[in-house]
């Protein structure tokens with residue numbers, strides 16, 4: 001019976017919005033995880049149908065003393081009616097459910113007739129249609145091999161270069177992100193040899209934007225920070241873009257997630273990364289070696305409202321407490337702002353990319369607005385250097401100056417073949433005298449990469465767009 005109590009506990013936590021399905025299941029003891037996860041997911045799939053059946057059969061009313069929660073009843077009735085029966089010895093709880101077996105079965109039949117369901121499977125909740133539109137993105141880990149090698153490999157292993165959404169065996173190169181391949185959404189890679197060896201990283205397209213926009217220096221002198229690193233997809237991406245040169249400090253405050261990060265970085269063969277199980281906010285920006293950082297990636301915890309996946313559509317969103325949601329977003333936004341403010345204190349920092357997988361302006365444009373207003377020595381980077389080929393930019397009406405939106409990227413699930421995402425890029429303003437000078441660097445479309453050992457801090461960073469500096473100057477007068 002413990003197995004059912006465990007599943008009920010997970011369902012309780014999901015009801016209390018204590019995390020995503022994947023996240024909460026990940027905290028279960030490993031030995032029971034697979035079995036409990038399967039029961040939780042199946043129960044959620046049929047939750048509306050099972051709830052109706054339990055209510056109509058008056059199970060909770062009549063067995064209130066034995067079956068103490070609806071979630072326990074859902075898990076038990078799932079197995080009784082939709083699986084191979086209740087997997088437990090003959091205890092009082094099992095007996096309590098079995099006493100109602102005939103009534104419960106009759107309610108199941110009634111519901112199928114009412115819903116016009118040909119089989120029980122038709123009573124399951126429909127999947128989020130947006131998931132089926134997102135290709136399976138595969139980032140080639142260029143620390144270990146090249147994209148040409150990867151294309152040859154998959155071409156000789158049953159795949160053909162063609163539009164991936166047309167055929168399960170098709171794949172192609174993404175048009176916006178270098179070294180990113182797209183496969184059919186139903187292709188899985190967990191047993192793939194290249195995946196197991198770290199040669200490919202399974203990373204949504206939108207989540208590849210931040211490292212590309214930060215465009216870290218390629219130099220033995222480079223010092224870059226990933227302030228919120230685990231599980232490490234963006235860290236390994238940055239490391240690959242830096243061609244393993246210079247130093248990349250990857251902070252992660254959570255102990256368990258830090259362990260995942262270190263495993264990931266070693267599998268991906270990242271040579272220039274120092275993972276640190278330290279809260280980024282506790283780092284003194286003036287302290288060595290961090291004070292030398294010129295580029296910082298900030299991808300802090302967020303509401304995750306942009307993520308569409310194969311499971312979370314199962315969670316009941318209708319009962320969302322809007323007031324509670326607003327409070328949660330405000331708290332997250334305050335934390336996100338604190339992280340940006342801290343990043344802006346690093347004395348040599350030139351470029352900060354702030355990203356979230358949220359679609360809410362509260363965590364995105366509004367946080368950027370606040371950061372700019374509290375840090376007049378920073379502006380928005382010129383839009384030309386912020387993945388100019390991507391047309392969906394920030395929301396102008398949510399920004400302090402509408403043109404700031406041009407230095408931000410947004411992705412909309414269901415429209416852009418990605419999860420929902422937000423990226424913004426701050427650049428440190430030049431010394432005051434430079435503001436009035438004709439800007440030569442401000443409109444550079446792409447900062448050059450350097451392969452020599454030059455001083456990355458002075459050569460690589462974008463200057464804020466002139467327009468945005470002038471506007472802000474006015475605003476702060």
Ligand SMILES: C[S@@+](CC[C@H](N)C(=O)[O-])C[C@H]1O[C@@H](n2cnc3c(N)ncnc32)[C@H](O)[C@@H]1O
Nearest residue numbers: 228229230231232233234252253279280299301
């Ligand atoms: C959205 S996740 C980062 C995902 C990561 N960038 C990737 O692409 O794989 C945010 C991470 O930041 C960590 N975090 C939150 N606050 C932090 C802080 N003050 N210092 C360091 N890490 C922090 C969280 O524990 C979490 O692992």
